[in-house]
Amino acid sequence: MKLSTVLFLVLYLSSFVSFSQEADFKMFPSIGKEYVYEFSDLNYLQDNEGKKTEMLLKKQTLKLKYEKSSADNQNYLSVEFIGNSVEEPLSDVTSLKDYRYPELVDGFYDRRYPDFYEGLLCRIQFKYNFDFDSSKVTLVNRAGLLEELYSILKEQGFGQQQITERVDIINKKVLKEVTTLVESIYRIPDEMFDPEKFETKLEYPKPTMILSQKKWDKTPGLLSREIIIDKEMNSLKKFRTVSFDTIPRARRYGDKYFEKSIVLKSIRDIAPARFILSGKIENPKTNTVTLAFLDRPFGNELRQEMVFLDENNSFQIDISLKHPEMVFLEIGRFNYIDNSRVLAFYAEPGSESTFSASGEEFPWDIDYGGDFSSENKMLNDFRQTFKIFNERLSFNTLQSYNTKNSYKDFIAALDQVDSFTEKYKSDTDTTIVQFIGRELKAFLYNSIFRNLSQLRYYLRSDLTSMYGSDEDETDLKKMEAIIESVKFNDCYNDYGIYSRFFAGYYLMYYFGIAQKVKELAIRDYKIAGVNLKFYYFSDIEMRTQLARAILAGHGFYSQVVQMCQGDLSRREEMLYQDRSYIYKKVDETLDLILRTCNDTEFLEAVKQLRQNSLQWQNDNYCPEQKFFNQDGGALYFKDFFGEKPTIFYITSDRAIERYYWDKVAEDNPDLNVVLVTEGNNFKEWADYTKRAEPIAAQLLLINNEQTLNDVFLQNSRYYIAYDRNGKLLGTSSQPDTIIGLAKESLQPEKKQLNKSQLQFIVLLLVITLILLVLILIVWKWRVRQRFRKEQQRTRLRELELTAIRSQMNPHFLFNSLNSVQNLVQQNKGREAHLYLSDFAGLIRKVLNNSEKEEVSLAEELEMIQQYLSLEKLRFEFDYSLLVDEQVDVHNTMVPSMILQPFVENAIIHGLQNKANDRQLKIEFEQNGTELKISIEDNGIGRGAARDISKSKNGKGSKLVQERMKILQEKNREKYDLKIIDLKEGTKVEIIIPDEK
Secondary structure (H helix, E strand, O other): OOHHHHHHHHHHHHHHHHHHOOOOOOOOOOOOEEEEEEEEEEEEEEOOOOOEEEEEEEEEEEEEEEEEOOOOOOEEEEEEEEEEEEEOOOOOOOOEEEOOOOOOOOOHHHOOOOOOOOOHHHOOEEEEEEEOOOOEEEEOOHHHHHHHHHHHHHHOOOOHHHHHHHHHHHHHHHHHHHHHHHHOOOOOOOOOOOOOOEEEEEEOOOOEEEEEEEEOOOOOEEEEEEEEEEOOOOEEEEEEEEEEOOOOOOOOOOEEEEEEEEEEEEEEEOOOOEEEEEEEEOOOOOOEEEEEEOOOOOOOOOEEEEEEOOOOOEEEEEEEOOOOEEEEEEEOOOOOHHHOEEEEEEEOOOEEEEEEEEOOOOOOEEEEEEOOHHHHHHHHHHHHHOOOOOEEEEOOEEEEOOOOOOHHHHHHHHHHHHHHHHOOOOOOOHHHHHHHHHHHHHHHHHHHHHHHHHHHHHHHHOOOOOOOHHHHHHHHHHHHHHHHOOOHHHHOOOOOHHHHHHHHHHHHHHHHHHOOOOOOOOOOOOOOOOOOOHHHOOOHHHHHHHHHOOOOHHHHHHHHHHHHHHHHHOHHHOOHHHHHHHHHHHHHHHHHHHHHOOOHHHHHHHHHHHHHHHHHOOOOOOOOOOEEOOOOOEEOHHHHOOOOOEEEEEOOOOOOOHHHHHHHHHHOOOOEEEEEEEEOOHHHHHHHHHHHOOOOEEEEEEOOOOOHHHHHOOOOOEEEEEOOOOOEEEEEOOHHHHHHHHHHOOOOOOOOOOHHHHHHHHHHHHHHHHHHHHHHHHHHHHHHHHHHHHHHHHHHHHHHHHHHHHHHHHHHHHHHHHHHHHHHHOOOHHHHHHHHHHHHHHHHHHHHHHOOOEEEHHHHHHHHHHHHHHHHOOOOOEEEEEEOOOOOOOOOEEEOOOOHHHHHHHHHHHHOOOOOOOEEEEEEEEEOOEEEEEEEEOOOHHHHHHHHOOOOOOHHHHHHHHHHHHHHHHHOOOOEEEEEEOOOOEEEEEEEEOOO
């Protein structure tokens, strides 16, 4: 080693050792101080010319407070993550992942992200013991943190197993990493570098000490390190290292670098969340001043505090302030524009600012004092240099008015923002200058948005041009180019009124580009038209999804909540079924925000909005908010109930329609008519109200904690009607509608059943219904039983009929065989042979027909003819078959074998016993709808036959008679059988009805 190198090393080591062992130097926090540190982790590629690409930046912002705990009187270091994000700074569009406001997607928690815990870090507060001897920190609220995380994950919808796994990872890994991160602020690595490889500098510009080291050669590993320490405050101001990728690989776009830094953004005394502004105005035009500021995590509504100037034209306003922001002081009344002037101030919690204004006319000469005097002077100088800030406070927000400025005026101011603020950087905090610069740019971009919208309207409507016809198209393209070059996050502050307006304009602009199809709505002129701006176009689901592609982070979440508020405030312009749908979709959106957002203050505000929305969905809701009358007496809505119906007119503008409302009260003495407004200065309101001598009752909401919008989801032109008993009749944005509802409630009420009567009627109806059901069941059972019995009876009759037929066939066979036997006994062999041949054919027909209940008359005649032919072989007789020509023998059905038994009786019992002239006549005659069959013989008659054949019982004819009786019962038809004794012989008449 060279002698020069050795000497340098000795000198360097001795200097650093003397520094590190300095008796009064220690790195530790101071009691009662609040520190804000930003941790940055930057990765990028850089080529030989120094051009950077593929940059990825992770930033974590921590707020640390070292204070005494009231619980145990011990000092603790509390740590909060007030920022946690990853972005690509070199991207053409906003590329941001803000862990406080993650992707608004339902079911996101089911995905496996390795960085799932990053958002949870913003939900909890870490509490440490600090060891001043070693500068080490020890986490003391581990158990409470894990319990809180368990509850958060459960609210977000995780399952039990997922919660256990995630809490275990946080306990074993994440809490240790956070502790190491906090400890790195107080324990700086003191390892030494080889002076042959690093150029080292040690400087002491009071009150800081700067140690910087840089490697001589570009080799993989640590390239440089810089440490800046504030010795007076015993705190780290900056710690930055640059490393070179140690992994050898082909680098097409350059080498990979890693930059890590810890930067102290601010250090202040721990102070209450208050801001005090005091001032003196030499020549005021009015005796009131109003201070307006943001106190909500979303929305453009400003909280206002009004005070009177004293006899010295001085004032002091003390407000509650939780976040750094710009506040606005209006000197004069908003409804007297020429006399009102708006001044802007930068304010932080715990700060105090003063000013004095001198001169006859505005702009006055203003001297600033107190905290942030340089910042406030910078703001005033910029606003007076560029005469474009024409503003007033109206309806609890900041509005621009009567602006005749061209967009070129705003572009000129936009070009000067960075250079203008640069002049003040030496006297101001860099973070504050950045905040103010973003707000000024946001204001200017808002103005360009408005000019662009107006110019598009003029060109589309072919109206008189704004800037001259030759320049309109050129101006349009210039403004579009400026807007499209803007990156949203570069101009946005969470607590900046201009920023929030900018988010809305930005969203509407790009939505207009993306929207290629728009539904055309035809509306009734009586219904207030829905604003066609983005906020009120289509349903909240679609607008939220579109906003996700345009905005990110707090700006995106804030706009989604504003869209929900807009839908809720315009519910009276919708049909009831549409209103129910809107309520449902808004509630689902707010619920999703509550399960995804990791900003605790934002969550609390959304919970309050959602709760208020659910309350107004109750048909009988009556707010319990306290109001005041002109005499200072406290009143509630319910105090007006009892004698008359009551109409409440909700408006934040106490001047508009005041006299119309008095006329309504005068014309409707049977109604309570009440005007409800808001304000923060009771005396000013009471004086103003008494001078107007109102007829309608007057109520004031002191809006220090809640505004009209908080209570009613409306703050202008909103009417509510209750009947005399306090029942909510309805709400509307139209006074005639609400007056009609109140008047209608005065009509005599129709007699209504009380609760007990209604319950009795319902009970009686239920019992009656049960009885009817039981009767129906019993009746159905009995019908079924009767039907079953009828089926059984019918089946029994069929079986009986079959049995009768089966008895008739053997009877016929027996008689036929007897006839054959007689022929054989008479030695008539040839006749017996013929008889047997014909008998076989006849038997075949008998067997076929015996299975049938009915046969055609033609078949029955054929069978009877065969039978008669057989009988003629035994003995001689004559027979005739006479069929009326009206009888259709082929289509007329008769019971099978209905004739044979009677024909047989006529032959065997009547004709066989007669000596000669044996005659048998069978006739078929159509008698209307009946078939009449006559079987007549001239035999010996039934009496003589009985004497001769006492042993024979006439079973065949008895069976036929029984059979006809059963057929009559079964078919419900009239079958008739008559046996008539003649002087000579017997006649049988059978009546068969036609088939139905």
